[in-house]
Amino acid sequence: MSKPPIGPRSYPKYDDPTWQNILVTYALVGAIPIALWIFSQPITGIVVLTTSIALFFSARGAHRLTRCYYECQQLAFEIAGKTRITVTQLPSNDPN
Secondary structure, eight states: OOOOOGGGGGGGGHHHHHHHHHHHHHHHHHHHHHHHHHHHHHHHHHHHHHHHHHHHHHHHHHHHHHHHHHSEEEEEEEETTTTEEEEEEEOOOOOO
């Protein structure tokens, strides 16, 4: 005896795509040729990949420091746990 067809209520629900899902999809599509290039030229690929990761984290750190400086109006650095350097922005007395 055959089973009746499955009704539309039991179909899996597909969510509407979000911008994050779309960007992840494009990143994965772009990662395939990059991975093939890295496998074909491993030394150059590793150098480029390492440089890209270092630039990414450096830019993130610089952005955080800049945001912190604008919010707190100062930055503090500790060097070897003994010396502390504080950089502040003095208020301007200029009436303009």
